[in-house]
Amino acid sequence: MHDQPHSRRFGLPTATALVMGNIIGGGIFLLPASVAPFGxxxxxxxxxxxxxxxxxxLVFGRLAERDPRTGGPYVHARAAFGDFAGFLSAWSYWTMTWVSNAALAVAAVGYVHVLVPGHDTKGMNLAVALLALWLPALANLAGTRWVGAVQLVSTVLKFIPLLFVAIVGLFFFDPHNLGSFNESGxxxxxxxxAAAAILLYSYVGVESASMSAGEVRDPERNVGRASVLGTVGAAVVYLLGTVSVxxxxxxxxxxxxxxxxxxxxDAMFGGGWGPTLIALAAVVSIVGALNGWTLMSAQAPYAAARDGLFPTAFATRRRGVPTFGVIVGVLLASLLTVVNYTSGSSGLFEILVLITTFSATVPYLLAAGAQLYFLLSGRREEVRTGRFVRDLVLALAGFGFSFWLVAGAGYAAVYQGVLFLFAGVLVYVWMAARRTSRAEGAEAVDVAAAGPEAAAAGPAVTADGIA
Structure with a gap:
């Protein structure tokens, strides 16, 4: 059942900003230095x-044409491969969102200290991180209109300084500053x-419009457009920014x-005001990403709860936003943040961040696999040859990209991620047992209501066979 049209709050610009804002968080501000050793x-x-x-x-866009419901990768994985695959997609995505939100909040603290120096204490750091989590959560609880407004504003504000550096930097470009083509030798x-392994997760968030398809106007057209425009926009900022630096x-x-x-x-203008400008852009960027990812943290469990694969409370929605999912997600992220600052060791935090690097890939692989399944199991005579071939190539490329993400995550991330993924099986077993129990109870009630005569009569026979 598709969401009602009145619930769709995101037009194409807002959906595009959601994709771009979620793709570009705080990591862009370190990327040029991270890949510089490779040339x-x-x-x-x-x-x-x-x-x-x-x-x-493009794969997510094509899948949204088939089924434009909130939940994106989860919806398509379940439609292709059944409840269990759908649950694994939703569980992995949900895990990734609230853990990565905690990591983003912790990253914001350092940039805030550049803007407001002199308050670097553990208690103040925790307060800043929690504020970074809860302000976007409050915007989400106010409804999708607020989410969209915050996302548009933060996306514009973050890209002004980034594009400024990226474009103006080209006028100060000096080839002598470049290293060799292959620095590693x-x-x-x-x-x-090796460089790709570092850059791979720069594009996590490409699914954001698909995940919120139920809130996008005309999702059959706009989800694909927003996904591509948002990805291309982020890529332009990434490439131009890196070249300029x-x-x-x-x-x-x-x-x-x-x-x-x-x-x-500083190299372009001197004066030492570069750190302040970039720190401000980074704080805005991270808050904007947290705004979008807070919504994402509620969308996958919301879609799964509608199908009985997550607790029913996650299906609660107000003003287009799954409020219970938002609250649970921000509480878990807050708890992890508190642990990070009070435990005296970041070991647990680092393990969970490793889990997110693998967890992000599971929904991608299943969604790309779902598109391949839909194409290969369909009736080819109903698909124009050119379109079938194009979609098949795109699905294979999307699957290959997702598989590359898994390889780039590293052994530790895959190991920790798989353990956490399998821990989710217990939740699936519990929800499946509850569904079976409810179904058997409802069947018993129906038999009792029909009376002893219906039970004694046995199954009815129709023209098509036994009913």
């Missing part, structure tokens, strides 16, 4: 990854793969930089 061939990795991410975005293919900061300085965009601003 300029890392730009080639960006291009290859962008093509894979666009292919996956090994094979070029190995260098591309590469060309304005000397390579030997960039490799050890902890604030490459700030260093680029």
């Amino acid at each position: 300029t061939l890392s730009l080639l990795s960006f291009v290859v990854l962008t093509l894979g991410a666009i292919a996956l975005a 090994g094979s070029a293919l190995g260098g591309v793969s 590469f060309g304005t900061v000397a390579h030997k300085d960039l490799v050890g930089s902890t604030a490459p965009f700030s260093d680029a601003v």
Whole structure:
């Protein structure tokens, strides 16, 4: 059953901003320094990854044409492979969102200290991190109109300074600042793969419009458009920003930089105001990402709860937002944040962050696999040859990109992620047992209401056989 039209609050610009805002969080501000050790061939990795991410975005658009309901990857995995696959998709995505929200909140603290120095205490850090979590949650609880407004404003505000550095930096570009094409000294293919392993998770969030399809106007058209436009917009900022930083900061300085965009601003204009500008952009970027990811943390369990695969409370929705899911997600993220600042060790926090790197890939793989299933099990005579071939190529490319994400996550992430994924089986067993119990109870009530005569008569016989 599709969501009613009046519940759809996101037009194409807002849906696009949701995708772009979720893709670009705080990580972009360190990316140029992270890939600098591999040389300029890392730009080639960006291009290859962008093509894979666009292919996956197009797959989500095609899937939304088939079924434009909230829940995106979960909905399609369940339709193709059944309840268990759908549950694994929803469980993995839900895990990834609230844990990564805690990580984003912790990342925001450092940038806030650049803007407001002199308050670096454990209690103040915790307060800032919790504020970063709860302000976007309050916007979500106010309804999808507020979510959309905050997302549009934060997306514009974050991209102004980023695009400023990216575009103006081209006028200060000095080829002598560039390192060699392959700084690692090994094979070029190995260098591309190594750089890609760092960059892979820069595109997590491409599914955001699909996940909120029930709130998007005309989702059959706009989910695909928003997914592609948001991915391309993020890619342009990534590529231009990295090129500008590469060309304005000397390579030997960039490799050890902890604030490459700030260093680029200082190299262009001097004056030492670069850190303040970039810190402000980073705080806005992270708050905008938290606004979008807080909504995402509630969408997958909401869709699963409607089908009886998550507790029914997650299906509670007000003003287009699954309120119970928002509250649970922000509470779990807050608890993890408190543990991070009070335990004296970040071990648990680091383990959970590793889990998210793997958990993000499960819904992607299942969604791309679902599209392949729909294409290969369908009646080909009803599909134009060109469209079938194109969709098949896109689905294979999206699956390959998702598989590459798994490989790039690393052994520790896959190990921890699989353990947590299998722990979710207990939740599935509990929900499946409850559904079976309710179904048997309802059947017993129906038999009792029909009376002894109906029970004694046995099954009815119709023209088509036994009813």
